[in-house]
């Protein structure tokens with residue numbers, strides 16, 4: 001049984017649906033964002049190389065021909081560079097047709113690594129970093145306790161790209177509520193434009209029962225957006241994004257309408273699609289939304 005190699009619930013980006021998920025860290029090195037309950041039941045730690053090798057030995061008989069591996073849990077890039085480099089060497093030696101290894105990376109952990117360290121990881125076969133921006137607004141970032149301001153978000157994302165790694169930036173629609181929707185949209189577009197990622201993904205806020213953010217509902221600090229307001233916010237962000245070339249996706253299970261394309265080339269088509277969805281008034285029902 002390979003299920004017993006996993007500790008607790010495991011999360012991965014939607015685009016890693018066909019990847020082998022391997023936990024190299026347990027939990028999240030930050031674990032304080034008010035909207036997130038993904039790892040609240042886990043204490044952060046780096047798994048030992050020996051444990052990871054043991055996990056891989058269990059996996060190999062079932063999944064020898066793996067082409068993609070995603071390293072979990074949250075912010076696995078927080079682990080020491082030398083250890084991560086050894087893991088990458090080990091994975092490429094074991095999986096002979098492995099093409100890509102990707103990972104979650106948070107701004108606070110990337111800040112501790114030099115561009116040269118990131119470059120070493122790239123040379124060892126790390127390909128893509130998923131980066132949780134959540135919002136470009138300093139006010140929203142402070143409220144959700146992300147631990148990093150927009151200038152850090154921009155600097156750390158640029159470091160990732162400078163090292164030659166691919167960058168996938170994720171933000172959350174509705175995160176500032178109706179109160180901060182305008183500044184959330186404007187600033188998120190500004191920061192994404194400065195980060196210039198290869199991929200950009202929009203999720204929509206889902207308030208989990210055990211989250212910190214739920215306490216803000218009804219206090220006047222956070223009023224949830226309705227589906228039309230979410231799409232209006234999405235429209236402003238898409239309109240404001242000015243990047244070289246990013247694959248833009250808003251088709252996550254949490255979103256009210258599946259929207260996607262390439263920016264800037266598809267901008268008019270994406271905006272027209274959003275307008276059509278708003279006009280139709282047909283949105284994914286709440287009970288079908290998921291994380």
Ligand code: SF4
Pocket residue numbers: 028029030031032033036037038039074075106132
């Ligand atoms: S959103 Fe990301 S950084 Fe924040 S607590 Fe959750 S996993 Fe950690």
